[in-house]
Amino acid sequence: MAVLAGTVSTGTAADNGAPQLETRHGVTATVFLFVFDSFFAIGWLGMTWLYPTEITTLRIRIQANALSTCSNWLSNFLIVMITPPAFANLGYRTYAMFAVFNAAIIPCVWLFFPEPKGRSLEELDVIFASAHFDKVDPVKRAREMRHIEGSELECELDKYFGASSEEVENAR
Template identity: 60%
Template sequence: MAILTGVNSVDTLPFQIASIVFLFVFNTVFAFGWLGMTWLYSAEITPLHTRAPANALATSCNWICNFLVVMITPVAFENIKEYTYTIFAVINAIMIPSVYFFFPESSRPSLEEMDLIFSKVKGVRGALDVMASGS
């Protein structure tokens, strides 16, 4: 996204081609990496009795955020032009520490073990402590 800010600030054909290439590369990498997390992560970390409502909430948040991006982006491009990508880059950068500190690793335990892990704790901080200790 930060690269898109730079290549969109110059109005020549090579920079426009680079902008298109970087946009497609970002979308492809995002699709292989984070795109499925909206549906998968909430199902992995919630107990069975709250799994359906958690997935509903995650999917609703995904669609609401997509709606906001679609509605705000054209206005942003009209007003602040290529710096819209700077806003997206800052949001992406904020997500790095957010994921590190607030999203416990869920690849090692099975789905049934996750139910047991999260039934032991109360609150978000307790869930992070249990996941960090590996029990």
């Protein structure tokens, strides 16, 4: 997006108001638009569909995916609706605005999204339940907690889900 902003900013307006670019800048902008779309599809696009599935329990998975899909399509609709007026009013700076939003997502994901890689659904349940009862951040708990399985995992699940809240507090 930053490269698109840089190349498109070199354009001028024709007498009729249509944007004009030198061919080399237009080619560069086109190539980087396709590069952005390709890497977005390889990287971030799957997150909107896969992450809610990996992070939610079976009990709320359908509702969470419905909410995720709805927010995805509403966000797409919002972008489709604001992009033409943004280009009309901001011009090439619209690409810079999108570049800032793209850069801002990286720390948001690092700070607020627990990593589900290599963890079972049951382990994720334990991460969220233990973080809730200990009043700590689930992301921090996921980073600190080692991989558990077998009888140790069963014991942790029983501690949080096989007992009432009061029993869990008393077990601590």
